Amino acid sequence: MLDSFEILTTSGVVLWSKSYTSISPSIVNSLITNVFIEERTLPGAGIADDISAANNPPYKHDLHTLKWTTVKELGLIFVAVYRSLLHLSWIDKLVDNIRTIFVDLYGDQLKKPHTTLVECHFDEYFDQQIRELEKTSLNQDPRSTESAAPDEVAPPLTPKVFADEPPPLPGLLSRGQSNNNYRDSASNGSTPVGTPDASRPTTPAGHLLTGKAKPGGSRRSRKAANTPTVYASSGDESSSKKRPMKNEPKKGRKWTAEGMADEDDDTVLDYSLPANGATSGEDEAKDRLGAAEIDQATWGSKTGKGQFVLKDLDDQVNSILTSADAKKVDSAATSTGLFGSGMSAIGGLFRNVVGGKTLTKEDLDKAMKGMEDHLLKKNVAREAAIRLCEGVERELIGVKTGNFESVQAKIQVAMESSLRKILTPTSSLDLLREIDAISSPSPLSLQKKRPYVISIVGVNGVGKSTNLSKIGFFLLQNKYKVLVVACDTFRSGAVEQLAVHVRNLKELTAREGGQVELYQKGYGKDAANVAKDAVTFAAQEEFDVVLIDTAGRRHNDQRLMSSLEKFAKFAQPDKILMVGEALVGTDSVAQARNFNTAFGTDRSLDGFIISKCDTVGDMVGTLVSMVHATNVPVLFVGVGQHYSDLRNLSVKWAVEKLLSSN
Amino acid sequence: MASTSDWAQALLSPSPLGLVIAILLAISIPLFLHSVVFRASGLTTLPSILLIGPSDSGKTSLLTLFERGTNASTHTSQAPISVECSLPVSNTAGSDKYRSAHDPTNQAHKKFLLIDTPGHGKLRHHALDNLTNPQNLKGLIFIVDAATLSAGDEGLRQTADYLHDTLLILQKRMAGNKALKALKDLPVLIAANKMDLFTALPAALVKSTLESEITKVRVSRSKGLLDSGIGMDEGADDEKDDWLGEVGSQDFKFYQMEEFDVTVEVIGGNVTGGEGPTVEKWWSWISERL
Ligand SMILES: Nc1nc2c(ncn2[C@@H]2O[C@H](COP(=O)(O)OP(=O)(O)OP(=O)(O)O)[C@@H](O)[C@H]2O)c(=O)[nH]1
Numbered sequence: 021m022l023d024s025f026e027i028l029t030t031s032g033v034v035l036w037s038k039s040y041t042s043i044s045p046s047i048v049n050s051l052i053t054n055v056f057i058e059e060r061t062l063p064g065a066g067i068a069d070d071i072s073a074a075n076n077p078p079y080k081h082d083l084h085t086l087k088w089t090t091v092k093e094l095g096l097i098f099v100a101v102y103r104s105l106l107h108l109s110w111i112d113k114l115v116d117n118i119r120t121i122f123v124d125l126y127g128d129q130l131k132k133p134h135t136t137l138v139e140c141h142f143d144e145y146f147d148q149q150i151r152e153l154e155k156t157s158l159n160q161d162p163r164s165t166e167s168a169a170p171d172e173v174a175p176p177l178t179p180k181v182f183a184d185e186p187p188p189l190p191g192l193l194s195r196g197q198s199n200n201n202y203r204d205s206a207s208n209g210s211t212p213v214g215t216p217d218a219s220r221p222t223t224p225a226g227h228l229l230t231g232k233a234k235p236g237g238s239r240r241s242r243k244a245a246n247t248p249t250v251y252a253s254s255g256d257e258s259s260s261k262k263r264p265m266k267n268e269p270k271k272g273r274k275w276t277a278e279g280m281a282d283e284d285d286d287t288v289l290d291y292s293l294p295a296n297g298a299t300s301g302e303d304e305a306k307d308r309l310g311a312a313e314i315d316q317a318t319w320g321s322k323t324g325k326g327q328f329v330l331k332d333l334d335d336q337v338n339s340i341l342t343s344a345d346a347k348k349v350d351s352a353a354t355s356t357g358l359f360g361s362g363m364s365a366i367g368g369l370f371r372n373v374v375g376g377k378t379l380t381k382e383d384l385d386k387a388m389k390g391m392e393d394h395l396l397k398k399n400v401a402r403e404a405a406i407r408l409c410e411g412v413e414r415e416l417i418g419v420k421t422g423n424f425e426s427v428q429a430k431i432q433v434a435m436e437s438s439l440r441k442i443l444t445p446t447s448s449l450d451l452l453r454e455i456d457a458i459s460s461p462s463p464l465s466l467q468k469k470r471p472y473v474i475s476i477v478g479v480n481g482v483g484k485s486t487n488l489s490k491i492g493f494f495l496l497q498n499k500y501k502v503l504v505v506a507c508d509t510f511r512s513g514a515v516e517q518l519a520v521h522v523r524n525l526k527e528l529t530a531r532e533g534g535q536v537e538l539y540q541k542g543y544g545k546d547a548a549n550v551a552k553d554a555v556t557f558a559a560q561e562e563f564d565v566v567l568i569d570t571a572g573r574r575h576n577d578q579r580l581m582s583s584l585e586k587f588a589k590f591a592q593p594d595k596i597l598m599v600g601e602a603l604v605g606t607d608s609v610a611q612a613r614n615f616n617t618a619f620g621t622d623r624s625l626d627g628f629i630i631s632k633c634d635t636v637g638d639m640v641g642t643l644v645s646m647v648h649a650t651n652v653p654v655l656f657v658g659v660g661q662h663y664s665d666l667r668n669l670s671v672k673w674a675v676e677k678l679l680s681s682n
Numbered sequence: 683m684a685s686t687s688d689w690a691q692a693l694l695s696p697s698p699l700g701l702v703i704a705i706l707l708a709i710s711i712p713l714f715l716h717s718v719v720f721r722a723s724g725l726t727t728l729p730s731i732l733l734i735g736p737s738d739s740g741k742t743s744l745l746t747l748f749e750r751g752t753n754a755s756t757h758t759s760q761a762p763i764s765v766e767c768s769l770p771v772s773n774t775a776g777s778d779k780y781r782s783a784h785d786p787t788n789q790a791h792k793k794f795l796l797i798d799t800p801g802h803g804k805l806r807h808h809a810l811d812n813l814t815n816p817q818n819l820k821g822l823i824f825i826v827d828a829a830t831l832s833a834g835d836e837g838l839r840q841t842a843d844y845l846h847d848t849l850l851i852l853q854k855r856m857a858g859n860k861a862l863k864a865l866k867d868l869p870v871l872i873a874a875n876k877m878d879l880f881t882a883l884p885a886a887l888v889k890s891t892l893e894s895e896i897t898k899v900r901v902s903r904s905k906g907l908l909d910s911g912i913g914m915d916e917g918a919d920d921e922k923d924d925w926l927g928e929v930g931s932q933d934f935k936f937y938q939m940e941e942f943d944v945t946v947e948v949i950g951g952n953v954t955g956g957e958g959p960t961v962e963k964w965w966s967w968i969s970e971r972l
């Protein structure tokens with residue numbers, strides 16, 4: 021069964037929720053941060069106006085699986101949480117149907133400004149959907165269908181029919197067909213085992229089977245025209261043995277004269293009341309309605325005597341679902357009409373200038389193509405560019421443009437905020453303070469002093485040693501005692517090159533009292549062991565920071581990459597930084613990804629250093645490609661040949677460069 | 683044929699209908715344009731209070747509590763929201779202090795807008811935009827989770843960082859745009875939330891811990907590397923005044939902000955908890971600012 025179902029807004033307020041077991045709020049929070057904010061598990065969803073839950077990849081967290089869908093323009097998120105062990109075939113349907121119903125009922129309230137309050141009495145609708153969907157899923161179970169199959173139909177045929185057809189959901193079939201089909205299936209199966217309402221005297225199936233004529237006012241005429249007695253009886257007969265208990269208590273229920281006094285309405289009332297609520301009559305029903313105060317006309321109507329009759333809940337839900345469906349079909353149909361499309365094209369042109377146009381995929385497609393080309397020109401890897409554009413497109417479909425705002429301007433703004441979001445780190449990247457916290461912890465925090473370990477990785481020739489020296493220079497200027505470790509025991513000359521850097525650093529900072537040493541064990545040794553020894557040595561000698569240089573390696577070199585995992589385990593670096601070249605193009609995504617996963621399951625990169633940014637001008641796309649592929653932030657950018665040419669990344673600067681048009 | 687010429691004649695002859703339509707058009711077009719152009723700049727004169735703070739500190743919880751009077755469950759926010767709240771009857775707004783108790787304007791609850799912002803690192807620009815472009819802003823509530831502020835805690839570093847950046851924006855507001863300059867003095871309330879938890883620091887300790895952590899932040903900021911933007915484009919704005927508080931001071935103290943017309947107060951409380959919320963002091967802080 022479900023653990024919980026929540027309807028919340030993007031501003032973080034839960035509008036309605038139902039939980040069957042208590043689950044920690046952190047489960048939904050992690051969905052929000054990882055999927056919506058940080059976009060870690062990228063929605064591989066199609067770009068549709070409203071994406072069905074089936075298209076959104078399920079999110080797994082801590083033994084739970086979350087299924088979700090959103091309504092963009094209202095800022096709503098619908099989440100269903102259940103144990104990952106369970107397989108709930110109807111879960112997508114549930115999430116989708118609940119979304120449709122909720123938006124239909126409370127959409128108006130949600131548009132009100134300056135409030136988070138939504139009057140909703142949604143429990144009944146939700147329970148109704150759960151019941152309905154569990155029932156259909158039971159129906160699909162071959163065994164139950166067989167036993168309940170009508171006699172007229174040859175038994176071997178039935179399972180096939182059910183297997184071929186989509187689940188016979190009332191709301192999703194077209195009207196004429198749906199009623200028959202629905203009745204049929206409802207009467208067939210419906211052993212209420214395991215449904216939450218098993219104890220209730222009536223089930224929707226039972227109600228339908230009675231097939232009594234309703235007072236005309238309380239039902240739609242289409243229902244009346246479609247009295248289901250025929251289907252009901254055939255199904256009833258075949259399966260009556262299975263559930264004699266079910267119909268009996270229902271028939272026994274009568275309302276007193278005080279109440280409705282209308283036998284036909286007992287089932288109707290039953291739906292509006294909670295399972296144990298069969299104690300009072302009209303008054304309570306009225307009360308509940310009064311509390312809801314939602315356009316009574318859609319809820320029910322007065323009978324001849326002026327009594328208020330609740331409209332059948334099933335009816336209401338079905339009509340909501342069918343009309344939503346019909347709308348979808350409608351909009352598809354109208355857009356193909358020649359005249360209609362001509363008019364809307366003119367209107368569209370007009371609104372493109374004046375603004376106030378609701379964006380559709382067609383409007384966006386061409387402009388998005390332009391944006392994609394622009395990004396590619398800025399050296400953003402194709403994969404990242406495409407996904408960025410998809411994200412922006414998804415964000416914009418269905419959005420109205422502002423006054424005198426063109427589609428292009430809208431895209432520009434959306435892309436800017438999207439880039440900014442990607443490049444902005446989740447937490448602040450104050451390296452010095454992090455080092456302080458480790459190498460000279462506050463006496464109150466009971467932590468032992470130890471050196472802060474930074475290791476640098478990357479492919480060959482991107483400037484690992486140079487950037488390591490730049491970081492060393494920066495740290496030395498801030499009076500840290502630095503140990504540089506040569507773990508490139510592979511390429512000849514690497515140790516000597518590092519020795520030169522260290523000598524330079526010594527000279528440059530000696531006057532200001534910088535302390536820097538080189539730790540090296542020559543060539544051929546295992547890098548992981550050297551690193552481990554170096555860290556131990558640094559702890560003994562009370563160094564503040566250990567900078568470890570590693571051998572450059574191709575990101576697709578399996579053997580060398582796999583040694584990184586051992587390295588991370590032995591050296592236990594506080595920060596693993598990868599150096600990437602601003603010049604690299606499409607390859608950047610694969611590089612970043614492979615290095616990010618090379619350190620085993622519980623360790624990943626902590627940051628990028630993008631080198632040689634001064635050589636590419638505006639084409640700083642590599643920044644975006646790498647961050648986009650891994651969600652690892654850019655810590656530094658290298659902007660020149662000198663030791664002092666290291667900078668923090670300014671997001672504003674990067675975004676401006678990326679969007680500048682020349 | 684006859685009908686076509688009829689039509690042509692009808693179109694060209696000075697008919698009263700054509701006149702009416704022309705007049706209607708002439709009147710309605712300016713009206714239409716006016717409504718289109720000025721709709722956005724409607725009069726939003728309700729005083730507003732901004733909620734700001736790191737993620738999970740209880741901003742949205744406080745917002746819903748102030749709006750409804752009861753707790754509601756919340757999750758991580760992705761978008762800002764503003765909500766119309768009214769002062770509880772027991773609190774009189776500061777601007778109404780000298781009114782007689784029987785003054786009818788006193789009967790109506792003083793209304794204000796409470797603006798909640800997401801605290802996630804990637805979404806702080808919402809809050810900062812609100813600060814740099816304030817609409818009748820009367821005060822700022824910076825909510826911290828007092829249970830995550832013990833020394834060496836990651837929460838302390840994140841909180842201090844955010845608070846440092848926020849205060850720095852306020853300090854630099856004189857150099858900023860006009861709307862921000864118009865804010866003569868801006869009171870800041872540091873609401874130490876979650877006092878119901880036994881790990882929570884008392885308000886006085888919250889204050890001193892934050893002060894000493896901000897001292898570290900501003901030192902390390904001043905020593906940090908330059909931003910990549912600086913020196914690359916000429917329009918780099920002034921980098922001189924990035925030191926928060928009194929120049930040359932050893933330790934940062936919140937009172938140093940008074941030089942910049944920013945008064946900082948730290949008050950404890952809790953939004954949820956076994957014995958119900960404790961927010962009266964926050965209410966009275968708000969009521970004094972309205
Ligand atoms: N124990 C305790 N928990 C609280 C208190 N106030 C809020 N919380 C809990 O803290 C959690 C986070 O609260 P939110 O209001 O959603 O946090 P937020 O500041 O809006 O966070 P973001 O939206 O991510 O910026 C919720 O689970 C609250 O129940 C309190 O006073 N005491």
Ligand SMILES: [Mg+2]
Pocket residue numbers: 031032741742743756757758759798799800801
């Ligand atoms: Mg929030």
